[in-house]
Amino acid sequence: MDKINELIKELADEGPTVPLWPTAGNLLGISKSHTYALARADKFPAKVIKIGASYRVVTASLVNLISADTGGAA
Numbered sequence: 001m002d003k004i005n006e007l008i009k010e011l012a013d014e015g016p017t018v019p020l021w022p023t024a025g026n027l028l029g030i031s032k033s034h035t036y037a038l039a040r041a042d043k044f045p046a047k048v049i050k051i052g053a054s055y056r057v058v059t060a061s062l063v064n065l066i067s068a069d070t071g072g073a074a
Contacts, residue, residue, distance in 0.1 A: 008063050020048060020055035024062055 025035030047061035
């Protein structure tokens with residue numbers, strides 16, 4: 001669980017949002033094309049915000065997702 005806690009701390013240090021790709025997609029083990037397809041279809045498992053032509057993922061939403069996947073380790 002220490003590795004998960006370190007990852008969560010790193011995400012928190014990124015700020016309120018992180019890039020959809022590579023940060024969020026890689027973290028979840030999703031390919032680049034599938035990551036963007038999920039975001040466009042509004043089906044990415046964490047909250048996505050589109051800003052202009054770029055996509056950002058809400059850090060808190062990603063942390064909650066990781067915590068849920070690890071049984072609430074955060």
